[in-house]
Amino acid sequence: MILKNLVVGPLATDCYIVGSESSKEGMIIDPGDEAEVILNNVKDLGLEIRSIVLTHGHIDHIGALKEVKEATGAEVTIHSDDAQALQKKSVNTLFGLSYPTPLPADRLLKDGDSMDIGDLHFLVLHTPGHSPGCICLLGEGIIFSGDTLFNFGIGRYDLPGGNYSQLMNSIHTRLMTLPDNTTVYPGHGPDTTIGAERSGNPFLQT
Numbered sequence: 482m483i484l485k486n487l488v489v490g491p492l493a494t495d496c497y498i499v500g501s502e503s504s505k506e507g508m509i510i511d512p513g514d515e516a517e518v519i520l521n522n523v524k525d526l527g528l529e530i531r532s533i534v535l536t537h538g539h540i541d542h543i544g545a546l547k548e549v550k551e552a553t554g555a556e557v558t559i560h561s562d563d564a565q566a567l568q569k570k571s572v573n574t575l576f577g578l579s580y581p582t583p584l585p586a587d588r589l590l591k592d593g594d595s596m597d598i599g600d601l602h603f604l605v606l607h608t609p610g611h612s613p614g615c616i617c618l619l620g621e622g623i624i625f626s627g628d629t630l631f632n633f634g635i636g637r638y639d640l641p642g643g644n645y646s647q648l649m650n651s652i653h654t655r656l657m658t659l660p661d662n663t664t665v666y667p668g669h670g671p672d673t674t675i676g677a678e679r680s681g682n683p684f685l686q687t
């Protein structure tokens with residue numbers, strides 16, 4: 482598997498480019514900003530981007546969506562509960578950042594959907610709490626956790642649509658049930674593992 486992590490934009494969002502070694506098909510997770518950097522990396526990796534997956538609809542994860550979509554022609558996918566973020570300006574005036582021209586999703590995701598990129602297979606987990614339509618993408622021994630779970634941190638639950646008990650429920654029932662050696666690639670900050678978070682994340686201790 483090809484996996485490239487780019488840190489983009491003023492909120493240091495982790496954008497991931499994931500690709501199949503054999504078919505050279507790929508997906509981009511959270512094109513938050515710096516479209517040119519993302520597209521140059523796609524070119525260097527020699528990937529044909531099939532899908533753009535948004536872990537949720539916050540501006541810091543979708544800022545370069547329009548340019549990346551236009552350059553790659555890839556399908557834009559987001560959970561249905563966050564799809565309004567791609568159309569309603571109000572949701573994305575968060576953080577004082579300007580909002581790009583809205584772009585509707587091509588495919589609405591729900592829990593249990595599969596995301597197949599060449600020989601790579603991922604499963605969509607609906608993990609609300611940070612926002613109503615947050616998803617994680619699980620497969621190939623790794624999970625992209627968006628803003629649900631961070632390295633020794635958890636997502637904010639005080640933004641519009643956020644909910645603390647939902648967030649903790651998502652983390653405990655969907656993520657902490659995974660094997661310890663599952664590598665976690667979050668929406669901000671460095672990667673971690675489920676085992677490291679289980680034993681050391683201060684927000685998960687009871």
Ligand SMILES: [Zn+2]
Pocket residue numbers: 537539611628
């Ligand atoms: Zn967010």
Ligand SMILES: [Zn+2]
Pocket residue numbers: 494539541542628668669
């Ligand atoms: Zn974020």
